[in-house]
Amino acid sequence: MAKADNKPSFVKRDTIIAGKEYAQLLVTLKERFRKSQIKAAVKVNTSMLEYYWSMGRDISTLHEAAKWGTAFFDCLSLDLKTAFPGQTGFSVTNIKYAKRWYEFYNQEDVIRQQVVDEFEMPTDFGLIPWGHHIDIFTRSKSVEEALFYIEETIQNSWSRAELGIEIDNNLYEKQGHAITNFDEKLPAPYSGLAKAILKSPYDFRFIDKKITTEKQLEDELAANITRFLLELGQGFAYVGRQMELKMPGGQTFIPDMIFLPYKA
16 A cells, blocks of 8 residues: 655656647636636716715715815724724825815716706716826816717727826817717726726836736746845755645645745
């Protein structure tokens, strides 16, 4: 009877699994997962924007009725930060943006009745990030122009930088003012818009780039492996990345990158 191996072991690729069928399956599963990531991110983005919309609505109504002074925003920002420590989005500037955002799309009764319910945020607004919205409503001269740039952003999957270029080039004036219905679609994976929605930056001093995904982080660490090993100190060896580690008892782990201590 063979003795059981009680040591962890790495799972190696089986060279038998190959061919077009396997390659196509892998592509399909990867693309499906990326689309699922985008859908989940859009839901989170939508919930956040709905909160900003309702906050802007409530502040717009109460601030005008109560005649509070300029200290109102400072106090509200401080109280929200105290209640939710570590949460972003409660700066004085951001709270003021939320108020202005809501008021911008509710400034004209005719436009509001056509495209915006004053109590609910338009569904399609959730398809683009907050930063895009800020650029659009602060740089548009009318609600019609803002809605045009929202639609174009969704249609073309623009990043914030790409959107800024189109606004600078006065695309609204060049292409016409017609407002059409938004398409029921999500930004394509890898598009500038998708990356903006998924954005969660890391900052490593020894990497000169801003990291927006775990995959990017791994790529940069692998590209700068010598410098990273120096950061870890002496006594480490780089083994590999995304290797499945099988533990005694059947548990498996897939470390992003593997560094093991060694003695020369």
